[in-house]
Amino acid sequence: MAASTGKAFDFNLFKRLLAYTRAYKWTFYFVAIAAVLLSLLGVMRPYLLQITIDESIVPQDNDQLLFFISLMAGVLVLEVIFQFCFIYFANWLGQEVIRDIRVNLFKHMLQFKMKYFDNSAVGRLVTRAVSDIETIASIFSEGLFMIISDLLKMAVVLAFMFYQSWRLTLLVLVVLPFILYATRVFQKKMKVAFEEVRTQVANLNTFVQERITGMKIVQLFTREQKEYENFKEINDKHRKGWIKTVWYNSIFFPIAEMSTSITIGLIVWYGGLQVMGGSEAVTLGVIVAFVELTQMLFRPLRQIADKFNTLQMGMVAANRVFGILDTQASIADEGTVVVDHLKGEIEFEEVRFSYVGDEEVLKGVSFKAKPGETVAIVGATGAGKSTIINLLNRSYEISSGRILLDGIDVKDMTLKSLRSEIAIVLQDVFLFADTILNNITLNDPKITKETVVAAAREIGVDEFIASLPGGYDYNVKERGVMLSSGQRQLIAFLRAYVSNPSILVLDEATSSVDSYSEQLIQDATDKVTQGRTSIVIAHRLATVKKADKILVMDAGKIVEMGTHKELLKKEDGYYKNLYEVQFMQEEETL
Known part of the structure; x- marks a missing residue:
């Protein structure tokens, strides 16, 4: 050049x-x-x-x-x-x-x-x-x-x-x-x-x-x-x-x-x-x-x-x-299948992935989530929990293996239709310097203010929004600095809720909020996950115990899989040790 x-x-x-x-x-x-x-x-x-x-x-x-x-x-x-x-x-x-x-x-x-x-x-x-x-x-x-x-x-x-x-x-x-x-x-x-x-x-x-x-x-x-x-x-x-x-x-x-x-x-x-x-x-x-x-x-x-x-x-x-x-760094959008509404079946088949070179983050991960199931993923930091979410909506390309939704390879779907079926609430919430309403709808003309207000009432967050100057027209400024971390989390959750997804993903969504906000989110989670497949990465016991299936990860592999009760029965099991170290203290305070 x-x-x-x-x-x-x-x-x-x-x-x-x-x-x-x-x-x-x-x-x-x-x-x-x-x-x-x-x-x-x-x-x-x-x-x-x-x-x-x-x-x-x-x-x-x-x-x-x-x-x-x-x-x-x-x-x-x-x-x-x-x-x-x-x-x-x-x-x-x-x-x-x-x-x-x-x-x-x-x-x-x-x-x-x-x-x-x-x-x-x-x-x-x-x-x-x-x-x-x-x-x-x-x-x-x-x-x-x-x-x-x-x-x-x-x-x-x-x-x-x-x-x-x-x-x-x-x-x-x-x-x-x-x-x-x-x-x-x-x-x-x-x-x-x-x-x-x-x-x-x-x-x-x-x-x-x-x-x-x-x-x-x-x-x-x-x-x-x-x-x-x-x-x-x-x-x-x-x-x-x-x-x-x-x-x-x-x-x-x-x-x-x-x-x-x-x-x-x-x-x-x-x-x-x-x-x-x-x-x-x-x-x-x-x-x-x-x-x-x-x-x-x-x-x-x-x-x-x-x-x-x-x-x-x-x-x-x-x-x-x-x-x-001239930089060719785009995800290949060569899929032809336009999905309108998924049942929500998720299947990972021997998925391998690395962010850098040959340093694999996922090492042959395989699991299956049935439609409507809530799957919790637990494990130490760096185990590969968030990576699973990043691969689900093709934010990154897998190295090998397959990811299937309702039996269809995600690579065969158009990116737009794939991502419109998945709603994600991240731990680190990003809000634009705009009104609360626009941060929830992301300027999608299909989502009306009436829809947002109704959803907020269902979740129970309409009161705090109404208390702000201008209500839904309140400008949260850059990155949402005018709101507390718990309020930002609620806005992000409401954003996911109104998009009416087939699959809901919560990436440690309640790890940095107060007890009141967490309770609101837990109540809303119970409503929004009804009839939807949900993947939850959480450090809180309440979410993990309610899950239909728990994936226990360590160093990029699923080392255990089962329900809360099943995993506790495993002598010297990874999940049992994790429960005794981390979750039992939390349970005692409840």
Whole structure:
């Protein structure tokens, strides 16, 4: 990719970016035509200035002077009109393109499997989706078309200069190769510098996002000073990246300005000698026109270097964005079976899975849950309990074996229909910065407010929702910080309940709530699990005892299986030992 090759410009990447303009080809063509017209109109001004001096000022013809002044005013008006159209529609095109790219990027990211997000920093992804894509817009607004316009203007200027005086033009061309070489070196140096800037911006975003999200931990463990020092170090690297770009600009632009001044001096010197010598080929008007034409020739060169920097920065950003778009990290959604309502039979057949390499988390897990059964999974941390849930709805792909729902392999089902049949309540509840109602329905138009209110009454959580300012319209803010952990858990449970799932999954859903909230959830669990298959990962005895079947896991394997009473009868059994260590104390306090 362009970011790693060190090339000043990657045409394949550029062609790919231009493909997004096809939907707006007429605007693209209009901007290109405006660029051509601007180059022609730009040359007309010094030409009109030349003939104004030679044909009206020198011979002192007032009528001619007024005529040429009027012509210059008309050209200026046209130039202003086309400049406005050029700038407006170039920026409009850029915004349309980045809108489409951003939509494609977000849609692509929505399909990524959880493993991708496990290994990717949130701050970097936010940088790609927001600031990097904004940078791409500058390719069209300040880069591509501006460079085309400047190149056309330079070509027209050179042609006109040769037409007017090839001797004076050669003086200009003596200095031109030096400017071109300096511009080329400048472009390459700025390419590397901008790549470093974008990298440091991503690092800065990642650091700030993580520390703000985890501010509670930072303060509880008095890490303020250490994180402050870390931030200063990262921020300093970001500053050094930008200083490097400033350094290159500080060198290049004075050199370019000095070269322009030297060239103008040569023109005035040589042209003045020609005029004083009585030459008819070089007039006072030609010298004045060449001074302006030289600036028109060299100024775009300086601007092209600057705009090429903008173009390169946009290309670096495009390279990063396309890197995500090219990432194939989606769950293969090749199933054709659309399930409408499952009976709820679950079967794992010799399922093996690993998050990293060959480190297996599940080692040949097999079990079967009949429709309507409640299956509890117990075991030590890291035994593989939550992994079973992650595989059930295909958040991760299994390494081998099969997972069947109602006898159908989950890989044969469409992802949408599969996941719509399974509702999950996690221990770590995530709520969006939105109203309680929208957090429950997730903006599903099929779920009405009346349905939500009725479900809340059944569960018994409507009272606490009604007590909040605005009730169901209460904004819980980012991650639901305005609610207690127990209240967030109730909202998550209600979210699962109203989706009317065929299979309900509770991943330690009551492990971090108070007794009152737990009782509400237990009551609601009894209602929602009626007629539904439920998988419960729990540390609380009440849930485990009520289960129709208990799976006891250890080191990725099911070591015991049975009901609560059956497992307690096993002498020196894993579940019995777990019960005596953990559950018996809890039972004594009930």
